[in-house]
Amino acid sequence: MKKIKYIKLIMLTLALGLSVTSCMDEDWSDPTGDTAPYGNNDIQETNVISIADLKAKYASTLANQNDTARITDDLQIKARVTGNDIGGNIYSEVAVDDGTGAILICISQGGLFGFLPVGQEILVNLKDLYIGTYGYQPQIGTPYTNASGKTFPSRMNKTVWQQHFKLMGAADASKIDTLEFDISKAKDASYMKENCGRLMVVKGVRLKDADGVKTFAPESEKDGGNGVSRPIEGFSSNEFVVRSSTYADFAGTVMPQEKLDITGIFTRYSNTWQILMRSDSDFKISE
Incomplete structure (x- = not known):
């Protein structure tokens, strides 16, 4: 546990160091420090499409369990980050939501929380990126074909990502809505x-x-994805689970036996709901 936190501290320190370096490079012509040190500041807000409309546009691709399509039109989405890798449970991706819907963006980079904190609004230039599904979960990235011959959007190179997004102001977590899950619709x-x-x-x-x-994600119980799925009472492990990485900060935490309120990014794998908690503050004893 200490080793994981030490590694994360190193990653954050490096991220901050890169931020300073980048700021210095940008600020030769912008001494006020107003220029964002990450992303592509040359992107202009044009042709913004809602996430709901983006999904509708690529409905035929998203209808498949594993599929991908190149985005050839000059389209953009503008959304806020709702989940990142700060707790070690979500990794190499961020979840974003614009109020009409949500989607995952896959990025081959650690320490994303350093410049994409929860509440950070971003403008994403979608042209030449790929949209599709992994186990029916919509996501954006670059195509990857696994050993079974299935192709889906996976982690884009961090250099590619830096060219495709722009930070929009300061992060504001108060503008993030946490929706209450309707458990009566878990199988809907x-x-x-x-x-x-x-x-x-x-x-x-x-x-x-x-x-x-039992803890959330012991090494002894991990599957091929280095994670452990814990079913919600009343459902099977193929219906509704809390999905935790063995690298998560809370992996070694004993699971409470009491009733809980569990927050996280609610993803899907096939027809299974998977709650990806972002940190150990995402679960608490129900009042």
Whole structure:
């Protein structure tokens, strides 16, 4: 645990160091420090499309379990970051939401929380990026074909990402809405399609595996994705789970046996809801 936190401290220190260097490079012509040290400041806000309309435009691609399509039009989305890698559970991607819907953006880079904190609004130039699905979960990135021959959007090179986004002002977490998950619709296909990728909270639930001893994600129980899925009581492991990485800060935390309010990015893998908690503050005992 200490090793993981030490590595994260190093990553944040490096990120801050790069920020200073970048600021110095930019500020030869902008001594006020108003120029954002990350991203592409030359991107102008034009042809902004809502995430809901983007999904509608690529509906035929997103209808498949694993698929990808190149975005050839000059389109942009403008959204706020709702989830990042600060707690070690979400990695190489950020979740963004513009109020009409949410989507994951896959980036091959660590320490994303250093310049893409929760509440940060970004403008993303989509042209020549790829949109598609991994297990029906909509995401943006670059194409990757796995050993089974399935192609889906995966982590884009960090240099590519830097050219495709622009920071819009300062981060403001108060402008992020956390939607309450309607557990009565957990098996509703249309509800899953509409809300997968969003920041949500499910209230008053128990973890089926919590026994006062088991932790969220022990190494001994990890699967091929270095994670552990803990079912929500009342559902099977193929329906509704809390998904935790063995690298998460809270991986070694004993799961509470009480009823919980659990917040996170509610993603999907096939027809399974997966809650990706962002940090250990994303779960608390229900009042």
